[in-house]
Amino acid sequence: MELSDSERIHNQPLLCSSRRAQALGPVLTSVEKGINGHDAVPPDVLDEPWRRGRALTCDHKVTYSPPVTDDDRVFKALADPTRRFLLDLLFERDGRALTELESELEMTRFGVMKHLRLLEDAGLVVTRRSGREKLHFLNPVPIRLIHDRWIDKYRERQVSALAELKTELEETA
Amino acid sequence: MTTTTTTALATQVYQVFIRATPEAIWEAITKPEFTEKYFYGSRIEITPAGRRSFGPDGEVRGDSPVLEFDPPRKLVHGWQSLYDPELAEEEPSRVTWEIEPQDGGFCKLTVTHDQLEGAPKTADSVSGEGWMMVISGLKTMLETGKGLTD
Numbered sequence: 001m002e003l004s005d006s007e008r009i010h011n012q013p014l015l016c017s018s019r020r021a022q023a024l025g026p027v028l029t030s031v032e033k034g035i036n037g038h039d040a041v042p043p044d045v046l047d048e049p050w051r052r053g054r055a056l057t058c059d060h061k062v063t064y065s066p067p068v069t070d071d072d073r074v075f076k077a078l079a080d081p082t083r084r085f086l087l088d089l090l091f092e093r094d095g096r097a098l099t100e101l102e103s104e105l106e107m108t109r110f111g112v113m114k115h116l117r118l119l120e121d122a123g124l125v126v127t128r129r130s131g132r133e134k135l136h137f138l139n140p141v142p143i144r145l146i147h148d149r150w151i152d153k154y155r156e157r158q159v160s161a162l163a164e165l166k167t168e169l170e171e172t173a
Numbered sequence: 174m175t176t177t178t179t180t181a182l183a184t185q186v187y188q189v190f191i192r193a194t195p196e197a198i199w200e201a202i203t204k205p206e207f208t209e210k211y212f213y214g215s216r217i218e219i220t221p222a223g224r225r226s227f228g229p230d231g232e233v234r235g236d237s238p239v240l241e242f243d244p245p246r247k248l249v250h251g252w253q254s255l256y257d258p259e260l261a262e263e264e265p266s267r268v269t270w271e272i273e274p275q276d277g278g279f280c281k282l283t284v285t286h287d288q289l290e291g292a293p294k295t296a297d298s299v300s301g302e303g304w305m306m307v308i309s310g311l312k313t314m315l316e317t318g319k320g321l322t323d
Binding site: 094095123126128135137139140141142144145148 | 183184185186187188189190283285301305308309312
């Protein structure tokens with residue numbers, strides 16, 4: 001989405017400071033959010049030019065600066081059984097051509113291509129040319145990052161809740 | 174062994190987007206003071222002359238030729254897992270690092286570990302968790318500044 005300078009300035013007041021961190025949400029890691037889960041964003045992080053630009057244009061829902069850092073794309077890509085099946089196929093045996101993947105599905109070539117493109121956009125599949133063929137490789141990194149960001153975060157809370165319970169019980173005993 | 178299974182074991186691709194400059198990523202890959210923070214504690218030094226990796230006690234973990242040294246875009250080096258006697262016996266493979274700047278202060282980093290045909294055990298040991306820990310650790314280090322500012 002391209003905005004003229006006057007539009008940029010015009011849009012600026014729409015984003016009040018309390019929503020600023022929220023607007024940056026998808027790109028903030030749990031580390032940046034602080035230990036207690038508050039939006040304790042260090043000022044230097046917000047001062048990065050690209051973040052500032054994004055906050056000013058309010059286009060965080062339209063333009064994805066970094067495709068993979070936005071969990072939305074990964075979750076969306078994973079929300080479809082055909083795409084999960086394609087990932088499983090690549091997990092079983094990596095580096096496959098379209099023709100081979102297509103033969104495992106009751107679907108048109110075009111349909112499979114569409115699903116693969118979505119997986120590629122989410123960074124879950126990376127393609128490499130090998131001679132005349134385009135091979136598809138499973139890229140497990142985005143799933144790992146989601147694991148680190150979401151699963152680990154909640155596990156940590158459970159652990160600290162247990163630790164607090166222990167302290168509480170010991171204090172009252 | 175069929176051709177397709179060879180392909181499966183022989184090439185592994187990992188890709189991540191990192192909020193850092195190509196130069197910072199290059200430094201993080203080639204300088205031991207950075208690699209020890211995310212590469213299983215290995216102090217790795219990569220120069221046009223070669224790639225040498227040492228463990229915390231100074232033991233040699235890797236000593237391979239550098240095939241392409243094009244800072245801050247592309248790095249290709251050999252790979253032999255000297256940290257494990259069984260893996261060290263296998264044939265050398267190849268690792269390619271490609272850094273591509275994107276819009277908005279990001280870079281796309283693609284790590285391809287290939288030519289693993291003669292090193293099935295190595296392929297197994299570096300797949301999944303192996304490279305993933307390195308790559309997500311590298312991203313965390315570069316983005317949170319952990320280890321870079323202190």
